[in-house]
Amino acid sequence: xxxxxxxxxxxxxxxxxxxxxxxxxxxxxxxxxxxxxxxxxxxxxxxxxxxxxxxxxxxxxxxxxxxxxxxxxxxxxxxxxxxxxxxxxxxxxxxxxxxxxxxxxxxxxxxxxxxxxxxxxxxxxxxxxxxxxxxxxxxxxxxxxxxxxxxxxxxxxxxxxxxxxxxxxxxxxxxxxxxxxxxxxxxxxxxxxxxxxxxxxxxxxxxxxxxxxxxxxxxxxxxxxxxxxxxxxxxxxxxxxxxxxxxxxxxxxxxxxxxxxxxxxxxxxxxxxxxxxxxxxxxxxxxxxxxxxxxxxxxxxxxxxxxxx
Amino acid sequence: xxxxxxxxxxxxxxxxxxxxxxxxxxxxxxxxxxxxxxxxxxxxxxxxxxxxxxxxxxxxxxxxxxxxxxxxxxxxxxxxxxxxxxxxxxxxxxxxxxxxxxxxxxxxxxxxxxxxxxxxxxxxxxxxxxxxxxxxxxxxxxxxxxxxxxxxxxxxxxxxxxxxxxxxxxxxxxxxxxxxxxxxxxxxxxxxxxxxxxxxxxxxxxxxxxxxxxxxxxxxxxxxxxxxxxxxxxxxxxxxxxxxxxxxxxxxxxxxxxxxxxxxxxxxxxxxxxxxxxxxxxxxxxxxxxxxxxxxxxxxxxxxxxxxxxxx
Numbered sequence: 001x002x003x004x005x006x007x008x009x010x011x012x013x014x015x016x017x018x019x020x021x022x023x024x025x026x027x028x029x030x031x032x033x034x035x036x037x038x039x040x041x042x043x044x045x046x047x048x049x050x051x052x053x054x055x056x057x058x059x060x061x062x063x064x065x066x067x068x069x070x071x072x073x074x075x076x077x078x079x080x081x082x083x084x085x086x087x088x089x090x091x092x093x094x095x096x097x098x099x100x101x102x103x104x105x106x107x108x109x110x111x112x113x114x115x116x117x118x119x120x121x122x123x124x125x126x127x128x129x130x131x132x133x134x135x136x137x138x139x140x141x142x143x144x145x146x147x148x149x150x151x152x153x154x155x156x157x158x159x160x161x162x163x164x165x166x167x168x169x170x171x172x173x174x175x176x177x178x179x180x181x182x183x184x185x186x187x188x189x190x191x192x193x194x195x196x197x198x199x200x201x202x203x204x205x206x207x208x209x210x211x212x213x214x215x216x217x218x219x220x221x222x223x224x225x226x227x228x229x230x231x232x233x234x235x236x237x238x239x240x241x242x243x244x245x246x247x248x249x250x251x252x253x254x255x256x257x258x259x260x261x262x263x264x265x266x267x268x269x270x271x272x273x274x275x276x277x278x279x280x281x282x283x284x285x286x287x288x289x290x291x292x293x294x295x296x297x298x299x300x301x302x303x304x305x306x307x308x309x
Numbered sequence: 310x311x312x313x314x315x316x317x318x319x320x321x322x323x324x325x326x327x328x329x330x331x332x333x334x335x336x337x338x339x340x341x342x343x344x345x346x347x348x349x350x351x352x353x354x355x356x357x358x359x360x361x362x363x364x365x366x367x368x369x370x371x372x373x374x375x376x377x378x379x380x381x382x383x384x385x386x387x388x389x390x391x392x393x394x395x396x397x398x399x400x401x402x403x404x405x406x407x408x409x410x411x412x413x414x415x416x417x418x419x420x421x422x423x424x425x426x427x428x429x430x431x432x433x434x435x436x437x438x439x440x441x442x443x444x445x446x447x448x449x450x451x452x453x454x455x456x457x458x459x460x461x462x463x464x465x466x467x468x469x470x471x472x473x474x475x476x477x478x479x480x481x482x483x484x485x486x487x488x489x490x491x492x493x494x495x496x497x498x499x500x501x502x503x504x505x506x507x508x509x510x511x512x513x514x515x516x517x518x519x520x521x522x523x524x525x526x527x528x529x530x531x532x533x534x535x536x537x538x539x540x541x542x543x544x545x546x547x548x549x550x551x552x553x554x555x556x557x558x559x560x561x562x563x564x565x566x567x568x569x570x571x572x573x574x575x576x577x578x579x580x581x582x583x584x585x586x587x588x589x590x591x592x593x594x595x596x597x598x599x600x601x602x603x604x605x606x607x608x609x610x611x612x613x614x615x616x617x618x619x620x621x
Contacts (some may be wrong), residue, residue, distance in 0.1 A: 002358060004315050009322070009362040016389045017364055030365040048312065055316050056323065057397040081392040086431040092424035099411030099421060100404065111403030112345075113317070114396045116324035118404075120343035129458035131487035132444050134410060136403050145398040148439050160551050172406055172442035174491030197558040219441035243476045247469050247512055283590045287613040288474040298618070304592035305614050 007033030008049055012058065012076070021063040021073030057117075082117070090122060097121035103134045111136075134172055135197075143202045144170055144179050151213065153184070155205040158194055165194075166211040171222040180222045188214055193222050236278065237293040239267050244288045252281075267292065275300055321345070322355050326390045334381050353377060359387070401433060406442035413443045445491050448511045453518060454495050458483040463521045464497075469512040472582055476514060477501065482523040486510065490559075498526045542577045545584045545600025549574065553594040556587065573598065581606040589614065 036042040065073045100111035147154040167181035177196035242264025259267035272278040346352040356375040363372035374385035408425040479501035493510040562574035585606035
């Protein structure tokens with residue numbers, strides 16, 4: 001590993017120190033570590049190195065080496081570097097380090113690399129007995145983040161249709177990431193919400209600062225515009241086996257016990273919004289919970305279990 | 310040698326160098342602590358590497374100067390690395406969402422609030438209105454379990470099992486609590502099962518911490534909620550309609566084919582009931598292509614539910 005780390009440091013030093021774009025040929029001839037026998041081997045190695053640098057946050061750009069623009073070379077643009085120091089105190093760094101290390105299950109937290117770039121933190125204990133998985137490993141997050149923060153349009157497939165969105169914000173809740181915005185051709189205040197893990201072929205579509213985020217937009221709106229959180233509230237009646245009744249009552253907000261059987265089973269009344277979601281939640285308990293009413297809901301569950309839609 | 314370990318090592322070096330330039334001649338212990346070097350040797354190795362790097366020519370006047378002297382880090386001739394790198398989008402989101410989620414979870418932490426506020430106003434002013442993250446609400450017993458894990462105290466609990474939907478009483482040795490996909494989990498050694506298990510905290514009905522400390526069982530780290538296929542895993546092949554494509558994101562699957570609106574995946578699980586429950590739940594949006602145990606289990610579950618509804 002040392003050889004490639006060494007080569008990459010030399011490459012970056014050369015690029016950053018140079019006051020003009022440097023060509024791939026110059027890199028190959030000058031930078032220590034690129035003494036490769038064949039053109040092909042050099043190109044492969046250089047491509048891999050560019051990719052490693054990109055993942056560190058260093059993006060090489062091509063620029064003409066002189067005013068005649070005959071030849072192009074690489075530069076490291078200035079925006080690669082952080083220009084502002086957030087001036088965190090030692091105590092604030094430690095607090096942030098603890099937060100980052102709490103969000104560790106399910107992969108290495110990208111926040112810990114970020115913290116090093118801000119000067120690291122002195123802190124005591126890495127692994128307390130509490131952890132959280134913010135589902136941060138998806139590359140999709142990176143695309144959405146860029147689109148939201150640079151106010152660029154976002155193109156993706158969602159529920160079988162291609163959409164172009166002006167994304168206003170993103171939010172992590174209950175283990176998932178959501179993003180929201182207005183689709184092209186819809187009014188700017190017609191904000192809709194999408195689940196990140198159901199959006200496919202996400203890509204940035206167009207330049208930065210392509211739209212304005214509506215002043216009244218807030219990340220709090222993101223979930224309230226989801227179909228299963230809106231719409232008319234309905235009420236279901238379910239019968240639960242003795243062992244699960246207490247759990248169903250605590251699991252569903254607004255659930256009330258209306259009848260208790262001698263065997264400990266209970267009949268509960270539960271508010272719900274979406275038929276499909278509610279059936280999923282009931283089926284999570286296998287056959288221990290039975291929908292009694294309304295009849296349509298009961299029928300829908302039976303149909304689902306029989307293998308219908 | 311993976312490119313990921315190269316990236317991590319480089320990231321640390323390129324973060325440490327500007328800090329040392331800005332805070333010259335720091336103590337070795339401080340650099341180690343701040344940048345997460347576990348051993349002095351690791352830091353010495355990175356410094357020796359810098360010592361042979363520099364600008365073309367690569368003579369004594371071109372290479373960086375980096376070594377340990379009198380328990381302090383000496384670094385010179387590296388001015389072109391004096392500025393720290395900008396955060397990548399993924400790093401920024403990691404830092405901001407971790408900060409915001411933890412701040413919501415520990416409301417009485419002014420230093421954390423202040424840190425999130427500074428990061429937002431200085432680096433990402435848009436994050437105030439455009440990014441938020443929160444952890445699932447804290448269920449009953451969570452804090453008690455966390456403390457029992459920290460103090461290594463055994464706990465007795467009544468638990469509603471996921472598979473059988475029955476309550477059982479068991480003694481557990483808690484190692485940690487964690488949240489994933491919207492639920493809080495307890496990782497513990499379960500004396501009833503005789504092994505490490507993961508429990509959903511919301512399904513713990515009652516809990517008593519006993520006055521008995523335990524010695525942690527040796528073995529791998531407590532498993533997280535996410536299932537990792539192992540040698541004992543059971544496999545099934547499922548065909549998913551468009552409406553069920555999310556299954557491929559949510560569960561550890563291998564994609565076999567993806568054409569004509571149908572995604573075919575190989576699904577790994579420790580218990581056939583996992584796929585059976587999923588198939589029943591998906592109704593007509595998914596079908597089982599292969600997997601005998603899952604077929605039996607799905608059939609059994611279907612019949613049990615229909616019987617409950619007085620249907621056959």
